[in-house]
Amino acid sequence: xxxxxxxxxxxxxxxxxxxxxxxxxxxxFFNGVKNLLFVPYARPSGISYGAYTKIVSEAFxxxxxxxxxxxxxxxxxxxxENADGIFVGGGNTFVLVNELYDQDLMExxxxxxxxxxxxxxxxxxxxxxxxxxxxxxxxPIVYPPSYNTLGGIPxxxxxxxxxxxxxxxxxxxxxxxxxxxxxxxxxxxxxxxREGSWLQVDGDEVVLKGDLAARWFVKDKEPxxxxxxxxxxx
Amino acid sequence: xxxxxxxxxxxxxxxxxxxxxxxxxxxxFFNGVKNLLFVPYARPSGISYGAYTKIVSEAFxxxxxxxxxxxxxxxxxxxxENADGIFVGGGNTFVLVNELYDQDLMExxxxxxxxxxxxxxxxxxxxxxxxxxxxxxxxPIVYPPSYNTLGGIPxxxxxxxxxxxxxxxxxxxxxxxxxxxxxxxxxxxxxxxREGSWLQVDGDEVVLKGDLAARWFVKDKEPxxxxxxxxxxx
Numbered sequence: 332x333x334x335x336x337x338x339x340x341x342x343x344x345x346x347x348x349x350x351x352x353x354x355x356x357x358x359x360f361f362n363g364v365k366n367l368l369f370v371p372y373a374r375p376s377g378i379s380y381g382a383y384t385k386i387v388s389e390a391f392x393x394x395x396x397x398x399x400x401x402x403x404x405x406x407x408x409x410x411x412e413n414a415d416g417i418f419v420g421g422g423n424t425f426v427l428v429n430e431l432y433d434q435d436l437m438e439x440x441x442x443x444x445x446x447x448x449x450x451x452x453x454x455x456x457x458x459x460x461x462x463x464x465x466x467x468x469x470x471p472i473v474y475p476p477s478y479n480t481l482g483g484i485p486x487x488x489x490x491x492x493x494x495x496x497x498x499x500x501x502x503x504x505x506x507x508x509x510x511x512x513x514x515x516x517x518x519x520x521x522x523x524x525r526e527g528s529w530l531q532v533d534g535d536e537v538v539l540k541g542d543l544a545a546r547w548f549v550k551d552k553e554p555x556x557x558x559x560x561x562x563x564x565x
Numbered sequence: 566x567x568x569x570x571x572x573x574x575x576x577x578x579x580x581x582x583x584x585x586x587x588x589x590x591x592x593x594f595f596n597g598v599k600n601l602l603f604v605p606y607a608r609p610s611g612i613s614y615g616a617y618t619k620i621v622s623e624a625f626x627x628x629x630x631x632x633x634x635x636x637x638x639x640x641x642x643x644x645x646e647n648a649d650g651i652f653v654g655g656g657n658t659f660v661l662v663n664e665l666y667d668q669d670l671m672e673x674x675x676x677x678x679x680x681x682x683x684x685x686x687x688x689x690x691x692x693x694x695x696x697x698x699x700x701x702x703x704x705p706i707v708y709p710p711s712y713n714t715l716g717g718i719p720x721x722x723x724x725x726x727x728x729x730x731x732x733x734x735x736x737x738x739x740x741x742x743x744x745x746x747x748x749x750x751x752x753x754x755x756x757x758x759r760e761g762s763w764l765q766v767d768g769d770e771v772v773l774k775g776d777l778a779a780r781w782f783v784k785d786k787e788p789x790x791x792x793x794x795x796x797x798x799x
Contacts, residue, residue: 343736344736345735345736374746375738423746426750464705465704468704468737469743470700470743471659471698471699471705472699472743472751473750477708478705491736491737493735493737501725502577502725503702503725503727504702509703509706511611512610512704512706515608515611515706516706526736526737
């Protein structure tokens with residue numbers, strides 16, 4: 332079996348419902364999947380696991396996929412191993428990573444991805460598919476035991492990538508500045524995924540999909556634009 | 566002696582030079598200070614300690630204060646203890662905190678603040694004057710051994726505070742959402758300091774100064790606006 336990942340910048344684009352823009356793609360991606368295991372640990376706005384799972388469940392009803400929250404299983408390791416497909420939703424990346432370590436799920440998730448179980452990530456769920464969570468935009472509201480993540484792809488993702496506004500009077504760092512600072516201390520390449528774009532991973536092939544070009548950052552080089560349908564070579 | 570802190574949201578406001586808007590205030594704040602100890606560890610854009618110290622040195626020449634970088638001392642603990650005044654500059658908060666722990670300087674800085682040595686912080690340098698660095702906007706580009714910081718004030722700061730743009734089509738979290746998520750897991754009150762504003766601390770008194778109101782976040786309450794010259798009661 333080959334790795335099969337779909338890593339989206341965001342779950343929701345402006346003026347559209349939850350996962351709506353992705354549904355046609357997900358119908359193909361999750362072809363044959365009856366039960367989808369959902370990981371609600373990133374808790375956007377502190378929402379409960381149950382409430383978050385309900386939102387996801389509603390969205391997947393449209394393509395006849397049944398969603399079950401990982402929090403409902405007593406043996407969560409087994410739930411991951413046996414899943415037809417896995418979806419890790421967005422929220423706070425620190426909270427998500429902390430909980431995955433706390434529940435001892437990082438290793439089994441990693442192995443399950445390698446085994447070929449289809450994995451969907453949005454936002455924080457996409458961040459953790461990279462080598463480390465160190466290009467998250469989130470606040471460190473909890474202290475995870477490590478920043479290392481699944482390494483399903485040999486790069487890091489910056490979700491919700493935002494271009495600098497040349498008319499801005501704000502003096503906080505731009506996203507580009509932050510990622511360049513990451514490269515003072517780290518060598519991992521980073522892809523800035525604009526909202527509405529995603530990475531489609533088949534085995535070792537990583538391809539940019541969606542509506543918008545992405546920004547590609549390599550240590551000691553000027554960032555460049557990557558076009559849609561472009562194969563990303565590390 | 567009483568605690569004496571000046572904690573600014575930013576070093577630089579739009580259309581003005583480095584620290585320029587603060588200089589009249591700093592002349593009074595650092596009255597009697599001949600040698601200012603500068604901590605360049607936050608390294609904005611990865612700038613070297615020497616280059617960063619030079620920028621700060623140029624700015625303080627205008628008010629006849631001599632600036633010395635902490636990196637030039639062999640005994641950095643003693644340098645902090647003997648300083649007339651201390652300035653911790655902005656940059657990446659994770660890098661700053663990591664280096665302060667690495668050099669074993671967190672404790673001596675804390676004691677020196679309590680002793681009454683005047684402390685100036687901008688951006689990351691202001692963040693670390695709070696109880697924890699967990700309301701930083703920065704990327705976790707290095708992994709510090711702890712998020713606990715100086716606790717010079719019994720609250721946390723969010724520097725470069727940005728109001729949500731109601732016309733935005735971006736689906737990333739707003740600053741307000743991020744701070745509310747912090748309060749799902751933490752009880753520490755948070756002040757969102759807009760650029761051009763600062764906190765002036767005299768002993769136990771914390772007063773908002775500058776041009777703009779600040780945003781005040783308390784766990785389980787709706788955030789409110791705090792006006793300039795307002796005494797902040799925890």
